[in-house]
Amino acid sequence: MTSRTALLPALFLGLLLPLLFGPSGPAAAREPYKIMMVLWRGCEDACRGFQDYLRAQDIPVDYLMRDVKQDPLALPRLVAEARAFQVDLVVTWGTTASLGMLGRHDQVDPDLHLTDTPALFMIVTDPLGVGLVPSLERSGRNLSGSLVVVPEDVQMRAIQSYRPVKRIGVVYNTDEINAVVSLERLRKVADEMGLTVVAREVPLDERGKPYAGSLPGIVADMADEVDLFYIGSSSFLLVHRDAFTSAAVAKGVPVAAAGEVPVMESNALMGLVSRYYNVGQLTAAKAEQILVGGKRPEDIPIEALSRFSLIVNMEVAHKLKLYPPLGLQRFADVIKVSGQPHAPEAKP
Amino acid sequence: MTAAGAQPSDGPSAGTPGDSLVDAGTDVSRLTAGLRSGMLIATLALMVGAAAVLSLVTHRLFEQQLAPEMTRQAATIARFLAADVERALGYGIPISEVVGVAEHFEKARSPHPEMEYIALHRADGTLLQAAGTAPHAGGEGGMTSGTVEAVRGLAAGRPALGSLGGDLVHTNSHDIVLHPVRHAGAVAGVVVVGIDASFVRVQMQELAYDVLTVLLVAVILAFEILALLTNRVVSPLRALHGLMLRVGQGQLDQRLPDRVPGVAGHLFRTVNGTLDALRKRYGRAAAALAAEANGPAPLRERMAEIGRRFGLGEAGADGAAAAPRPAQSVFDVRLPLFLFVFAEELQKSFLPLYIRELFQPVGWLSPAVLLGMPISVYMLALALITPVAGAWTDRFGTRGVFIAGLLPAIGGFVGSSIAGSLFELLGYRALTAIGYAMITIAAQGYIAAVTARQGRAQGMSAFVGVLMAASVCGTAIGGILADRLGYRPVFLFAAALAALAGFLAFRMLSGETVSGGAVRPGARSADYARLLGNRRFLTLLLLAAIPAKIVLTGFLFYAVPLYLAEFGASEAETGRVMILYSILIIAVGPWAGRYADRSGRSWHLVFAGTLLSGVAMAVPGFLHGLHGVLLAVTLLALGHAVSISPQIALVPEVCRAEIDRVGQTTVLSILRMLERVGSVAGPLLVAGVIARLGYVDGLTMIGATVAALSLPLLFMLRSTFRPVHPKTEMPR
Structure with a gap:
C-alpha cells in the first residue's frame, strides 16, 4: 500500500503548494491513484460519469480499463491482475462483472474474488437479491456501491404526473427472482395509491424457458383491461423490449419502464430512471471518499440517486397522441424528437 | 370618550351657597373642560394631519412602485411560460394539443393575487387554455375584442401601443401583458397575463383601513394619556378651589395635603402655612384674652364666637379637617389598566385561527369543539379566580395584587407565543386568565377605594369605559399585527405591553390603598x-x-x-x-x-x-x-x-x-x-x-x-x- 503511505504528504502538499506558489494544480503534487474499471460492454455513460466526476474534482487517476465484452470467463484473470498492479480501487459494472470479481457475500473465495482491494460496484439492479451484500447500510465487506433502480412508489407517482392512470398492466416471467419481487413491490405500492395491477405470466416453452413469441399476443389480450404497461426489473423483457413495446403501441397503450433502455432504444413512452451517467458520478463520489477521504468502504452506505430523470420518447408520444403535460416538460429529458433522432441529452 | 362621562359632574360646587361662588365653581369646571378639550383637539389635529400626510406620501410611493413592479413580474412570467410552450412546440406538439397548459399556468399564477388570469391564445386571437378567470373571447359583446386585437397585432408583428411584447396594454376590460410564442420563425401563439386593475385599489383600501384603525387607537390612547396629564394639573387646582370656596364661606379649619410633589405641593404648603398662621394668631389672641382674667367678658365671648363661627376653636392647627386627597384618583389606575387590557385583547381577532394552527385531533372530541376549548377554559379560569382575587385584594391591597397579577399574565402571554400544542395553549391561556382576573379586580378595588360613595357609579362606569376602549384598541391592533407579523409575535408584544402596564402601575398606584372590602x-x-x-x-x-x-x-x-x-x-x-x-x-x-x-x-x-x-x-x-x-x-x-x-x-x-x-x-x-x-x-x-x-x-x-x-x-x-x-x- 505505497499509495496509502503517500497519501498524507500528498494532502499536505496539496494544501501547502497553492499557498506557497500561487495557483497550481494539486494534481501535479501527487502520484495518480490507480483505479481498475471492470466493464461489461465498454466505457458507456456510467463509466464516463465516473471519470468526469473525478476529473472535475482534480483527483489524479491512472485508469486500468478492462472491458470483458460480456465474457464472464475473463473475470478471474482480472482479479489476479488487480492484485499484481496493486491498484487502489476496483470499480465493477453490472451484476455479472460485480459478482464475478467480488463474489456473493456468503461465498467469498479469496483465491477467486477480490478481498484486499477496496471495490465499488455500479449498475447492479438488485445487489441484495443477488447476494452481493447482506445489507445496503453496511456491506460488511471491503466494498460499497451505488443503486440504479428507482423505487416503485416514485415510479408510480411519476407516471401519474404524466397521465393519471388506474389500471397498470404487468407482464412478468417467473424464472427471474427480480421480476417476481418487483411485481410484489408494485402490488403493495399500487394498493396504497389506489391503483389496480393486472399481471400476466409469460408462458414457458418446452424447455421451461419463458416463451418470447407469446408477448405480442399477451399484450394485445391485455390492452383493453389496462391504461398503461409497466416494465419493472426483468432481463427477459429487456431483451424482448421491441416485441413488447411495439405490440403495446400498436394497441394504443403506453409503456412506462423502470430503466432507460426500453425508452431510449425501443418504444416505451416514458421511464423514470437513474441516468447511468449520474450513477457513475455518484459512484465516483464514493471513490473520492475512499481514496481522498480515507473512509473504509464498509462504512459507506450503498445508495440510490436522490434525483431521477424522466425520459420521454417523443416519437411514441406522437404515435399515441399522448403528450407530456407542459409542466412536466421542464424536468423531462425528451428524446427522439422528430428531425433530431436519438437526441443525446445534455452532457457536461 | 370614556373619561368625559366620568369627569365633569365631579366638581365640588354642589350645594354651595352664594351666587358668585357658584359661578366661580362652574368657571373651574369650564376651565378644566376647556383645557382638556383644547389639548385633545390640538393633539387630534396634529395626529390626523400627520397621518394624512403620511398616507398621501405612502399612497403615491405605493402607486409609483407597485404598478410597474406588477407589470414587470407579469412580463417575466409571460416570458417563461412562452418559453415553455415554445419548447413543447419544438418537440413537434401542435399548439392546440399541448397538455396541461392551464395547470402549469395556474402554478405560476397562484402566488400572484394580482394576476387574474394567464391564457394561451392562438395567433389568430382565439383562446386555447387559461388559468384563472379569463374572459371568453368573442363572448359578452366583444368584451375581449381588445385582447384579440392586441394578440393579432403582436402576431402580425405590430406591437400594441407601440410596445414590444411584454409591456402593459390597456384593453377595454383588463390590463394585459403579452408575450409571443415563436415557432419555426413565426408567431404561433401568445401568452396573455391579465392583471386585476382593481388590485392596487383594494390594496390601498386595506392600507387605508389599517391606517384609520391605528389612528382611532392612537386617539383613544392619546385621550387616556391626556386625561391622566390634565388630571395631574386639574385635580390640585380643584382641591385648591374647593378649599378657597370653603374658606370664603368662613370655614378656616381647612388644610390641603402636605406631601404632594411638584408645584402643587409647594402651593398647597404655602396655603396651609397661611391658614396655619391665621389659626395660630387667633389662638395667641384668644389665649392673651383668656389670660387677662379681669378683661371684659363680652369681648371674650365675642372672641369665642368668632372661633366657633370660623372653625378656629381650641383645637387649632391640629383640628383642621382632613382635606380630600387629590393625590389618589381613578386616573392613577386608568392607564395601567388600559394598557393591560389592551395587551390581553390583542389575541381576540385570531385566537381561534391560532388554535386551529396548533390543532391536533383528539379522538373523542370533535375538532370544532376542540377549537372552542381555549376560550372556554379561559372563561372558566376567569370565573374561578375572580372571587379569590377579590379576597386577595382585600388582604394584600390593590397595588400588590395588580402587580402580582402580571406574573401569570406575562407568563401566559409568553407561553402562548411559544405553545407547541393545543393543550399547552390551554394551560397558558388559563394562566393569562388568572392574571386578568387579578388585575381587573384589583383595578376595580382601587377605583372603589379612591372614589367616594356617591362617585362610585361614575368610577365604575369609567372602569367599564376603559375596558371597552382597550378592547377596541387591542382587538383592532392585534388583527393588524397578526396580519403582518403572524400570530406568535403578537403574544410577545402583549407580554411587553403588560410589563409596561406593570411598570406604570408600580409608579402610579398608591401603595396605601387597600380596597377595604368594598369590592367583593x-x-x-x-x-x-x-x-x-x-x-x-x-x-x-x-x-x-x-x-x-x-x-x-x-x-x-x-x-x-x-x-x-x-x-x-x-x-x-x-x-x-x-x-x-x-x-x-x-x-x-x-x-x-x-x-x-x-x-x-x-x-x-x-x-x-x-x-x-x-x-x-x-x-x-x-x-x-x-x-x-x-x-x-x-x-x-x-x-x-x-x-x-x-x-x-x-x-x-x-x-x-x-x-x-x-x-x-x-x-x-x-x-x-x-x-x-x-x-x-x-x-x-x-x-x-x-x-x-x-x-x-x-x-x-x-x-x-x-x-x-x-x-x-x-x-x-x-x-x-x-x-x-x-x-x-x-x-x-
Missing part, C-alpha cells in the same frame, strides 16, 4: 340557593343573562373569527368587524342605561335586546359573507347595548328581599358569577352545533333558540314596576 363581599352558598329559589331572578338569569354571554363568547369570540377566515378575510378585517361590537356598546350602552332608569322599561329593553341578539346570529343564514357578519355583529351589539345595563337595573326590583338581607353588591356579584356559566359554555356549545350543522345552519339554530327563549320574558312585563334605586354599578 363574600357570597355564601346559602345566598346562591336563596337567589336561585327566586323565580324572577332565575328567569332573568337563564333567559337573558346567560344567553347574552353564550352569544358573546360563542358567536363573537369563537365563531366570527373562524367564519370570517372561511372566506378569506384577513385578521385585520376580522379585528375591524369585532371592534364594531365594543364601539356600539360604548356609544349606545349609556343611553340605554339612562333610558331604562328614567322610563322603568327595563324588562322591555331586556326582552328586545335578547330577541335582537338571537336574530343577529341568524343573519349569516340570509346574508352571506362579510356583510352578513357585519350586520350580525351590529345587531348583536345593539341587542347587548340595550339589554345589559337594564339587566343590572332590574336586580333591585327582582331581588328586593334578598338585597335587604345580603346587600345589593352581593346579589350582583352572584348574578355575575352565575352568568359566567354562559361564557364558559358558549364556545363549546356553538362549536358543537356548528360541527353538526355547519356555520350557517348552526348559527341560525342557536340564534333562533336564543330568540325563542326571550319570549317568556314578555310575561315578566306584567309585573313590572319602576325600580326604586338607580343602578349603582355597571356590568363588566
